[in-house]
Every structure is written in structure tokens, then in C-alpha cells.
Amino acid sequence: PNARYDILYLCTSASAPAPPVLLSPSNGSTQQPAEVECRWYSSAGSSTYHYQLALDQSFAATIVNDSLLSDTTRRVSGLAAATTYYWRVRASNSQGSSSWSSVWRFATLVLPPAVPTLLEPANLATEQPVSPTLRWSSAPGAISYDIQLAADSGFLSIVFRDSLQVDTTTHVDGLGNATTYYWRVRARNIEGSMSGFSQVWHFTTAATTRTVSVVAGWNLLSVPLAVSDYLKSTLFPTAISSAFTFVPGIGYEGRDTLLIGVGYWLKFAADQDISFSGSPISVDTVAVAGGWNLFGAISTSLGTSGIATIPSGIRASQIFGYSDGYVFADSILVGQGYWVKVSAPGMLILSAPLTPSGSKGKPLPSK
Numbered sequence: 031p032n033a034r035y036d037i038l039y040l041c042t043s044a045s046a047p048a049p050p051v052l053l054s055p056s057n058g059s060t061q062q063p064a065e066v067e068c069r070w071y072s073s074a075g076s077s078t079y080h081y082q083l084a085l086d087q088s089f090a091a092t093i094v095n096d097s098l099l100s101d102t103t104r105r106v107s108g109l110a111a112a113t114t115y116y117w118r119v120r121a122s123n124s125q126g127s128s129s130w131s132s133v134w135r136f137a138t139l140v141l142p143p144a145v146p147t148l149l150e151p152a153n154l155a156t157e158q159p160v161s162p163t164l165r166w167s168s169a170p171g172a173i174s175y176d177i178q179l180a181a182d183s184g185f186l187s188i189v190f191r192d193s194l195q196v197d198t199t200t201h202v203d204g205l206g207n208a209t210t211y212y213w214r215v216r217a218r219n220i221e222g223s224m225s226g227f228s229q230v231w232h233f234t235t236a237a238t239t240r241t242v243s244v245v246a247g248w249n250l251l252s253v254p255l256a257v258s259d260y261l262k263s264t265l266f267p268t269a270i271s272s273a274f275t276f277v278p279g280i281g282y283e284g285r286d287t288l289l290i291g292v293g294y295w296l297k298f299a300a301d302q303d304i305s306f307s308g309s310p311i312s313v314d315t316v317a318v319a320g321g322w323n324l325f326g327a328i329s330t331s332l333g334t335s336g337i338a339t340i341p342s343g344i345r346a347s348q349i350f351g352y353s354d355g356y357v358f359a360d361s362i363l364v365g366q367g368y369w370v371k372v373s374a375p376g377m378l379i380l381s382a383p384l385t386p387s388g389s390k391g392k393p394l395p396s397k
Contacts (some may be wrong), residue, residue: 046126047076050102050119057134064138065107068117072102073128076121087116087133097122111141112171143171143217145225146198153231160205160235164213168198169225172217176224179213183230207309208237208258237307240329242365246300250352250367252326253290255308260288262296266304271297278319291316291380293324293367306365316378318344322371327362328380334360338379339372347371 053069055062068081081104083094094106109115114137121128147167151158164177177200179190189211190202205211212232217225240254253265262273265288272284273294288294291314310329318325334349350369351359359368362380370378 044075044123044125047073047121047123047128049073049128050076050079050121050131052117052119052131052134053102055134055136057132058136060137061140062109062136062138064109064111065105066109066136066138067103067105068119069103070119070131073121075123076128077123078121080120080122080127081117082119083115083117085113085115087135089116089118109138111138113138140219140221140223141171142223143219143225144169146172146175146215146217146228148213148215148228148231151231151233153229153233155233157236158233160207161201161203162205162233162235163199163201164215165199166215166228169217171219172225173220174218176216176218177213178215178227179211181209181211183212183232185212185214205235207235208256208307209309210234238310238329240306240364242304242306244296244298244302244304245354246298247354248295248297248352250293250324251296251365252293252367253288253306254311254327254365255306255329256290256311257306257308262286262288262294265306266296268298268302268304269296270299271295276322276324278321278323290314291326293326293369295367313379313381316380318370318372318376318378320372320374322347322369325368325370325378327364327366327368329364331361331363332380334362336381337362338381340377340379341374344372344374344376345370346373 050070050073053071055066055068079099079102080097081094081099082089082092083106085091085093096104114135116133116135118130118133120130146169149167150165151162173196175195176193177191177195178185178188179202181187181189192200210232212230214227214230216227238255242251242254253260262269262285273288273296274282274284275292275294277283285294290311312328312330314328316325339345347370349359350356351366362368
């Protein structure tokens, strides 16, 4: 019999692939290097991929536009530091292209700032004030600076540090006279990355000067400043005698090298002024033995009432100076020597400067 058959053909038609899913670098990532590999998952049915990298999320400023990729990765190099980039991918086959993937972004490394250049005080400068202003050049990329000032070139003894200075200058107070200081600066960026340190420069502060007046004949004196050379011949070159100090239990002894805090007898042929240059002595602790002691002054005159003792209460006499004869002293004058009697071994603490004054008094009792 005649029969009729209807044949149904089932046909499937090819279509464009789905949008790719991005993989890495992760969206919003930071501190990426100047060369980055962007990766994404494959899209079923795709034969090629179109990759774009731009400086804006609308891709108006596209810097990479590669539409012939067969792999699911694209390496880009030469990226600028501290810059945000945007990227996306779409897949294609013979039937067309997918829509774009999501837009992801990443930011490149923020490079350390440039190394600052020191400006003032000039390297090797001398006669600088004890309260100097340090100045250096601005470093591109820096938001603050770390300044170090030390008494040694290895910066083991740092005397001043300012690690959060936002300006290119800082002021330092309280440096010592006639002292060499070393300094350096480094810069910090917004991410906290530091530059290397600048070159190390050094400067020397000006010396303090003191003038001590002496008279013809014997004078009771002391060293008024901390100096580099304590030879009697350097400190008192016009003296016509040795420098004699008093050693409790022994008596007078001559000295070629003098000490801070000790009193000395020196003789001169004529009245004159003697100048000294060095660092000031603001506080001194002088060892004393039971009985009479000959001690020296500090670099600033002070009242005798400001002299403390350790242990307290061991001072057993008024203090006596010498000016053509022994005098009661109510002030300790710069560069002068003085007698005091104590009841027990201990220490004199010289401090607290006051306005100098003095008065005649009874002669020192015989020792």
C-alpha cells in the first residue's frame, strides 16, 4: 500500500559565545607591578577574545586593544606607577561576539619617593649656631620626611629626630658648642614607602667664649669651659708659675694638665684678660674629701646658696674666694677657684645660675 511518511529534521543553529568571566588580577587590587598578566575563564564556543585596557572605566582612553587573542590571558607591560587601570574582555566565534565582561580595575605600585638633597647648613660648615635650621630639597612623591641628627657618623647617638615633618625644613634647639653633628633625611610617600637616606652631611657649632681677668701675682682660678686641650700651657700660656691644686691629706701639688671642677693657684707677671673657647659647663659634680677642698666654677656664675651636696648638710664652712686676700663668696664666678670645708666625703653639685655678686669677709682659717 501506498504510505506517506513525513520526515522531521531537527536542526540546531550556532550562536555567539557568552561573555567571559574575569579571573585575575582581582577587582580593586592594588600594588600591582609594572608588568601584569590579565586572565579570564574560557567561554564555551569561543574562538578568539577581545581584550581592552584603559585609563578610564568608559574606555575612552584605551591603551591596549587586542582583538585577536586565542588564549585566556594577556600580558601588559610598561604600566605607570601609582595608576589605576580598567580592563574587560569579550569572546567571539563565527556567529558573532559576546557582550563585554564586567569591568575590573587594578592599581599599580606606588614607587618610593625620590631621595632628598640636603641644602643647609652646607656640608663641613663651621661656626654654626647651637639652634640651627636644617633645610633640604622637596622630593617628588613625598608627603613627609624623616630627619636624623647625630653626634656620630654612624647615627648610633641620635640627638634629634623628626619623623613626621611635612615641610622641607626643621629647627633644632639645644645643641652643644664646638661640637660636630651629622644629619640625613629620607622621604615618605602616601603608602608609607620610604626613600633611601640622603647623603650624610656634617657641621660644627660655634664655640662658646669666656674671658677671665687675672691680676699680677697669685690668682685662684679654674677652667671655665670644656675644651679640646687641658694643658696648663695652652689654657694659661702667660702664667709664670705651675698650676697648683690642693690635695686633701697631702697639700699642694703642681699640675701640667688641668681638670674641670678643680681650683688652681697660678701666678702672672701683669694684669690681663685671658680668653677661652669651648663648650659651656652647665652642671658639674665635684668630689670632695672631709676637710678643706679647692674647687672650680662652671661656665655660668651662680649663687653659693645654689650649691647642693651629697650627702646633704656636709658643708661645714662658708665658701671663700681670693682677691688680693681671702674673701667670703656669695657667688661662684666663671673661671675662679674657691675653698670650702666639708664634714665628710661627698659631692658638690654646681647648678642653677644666678646673678653674680661678692663681698669682702674674714680670711680663711689656717688649714
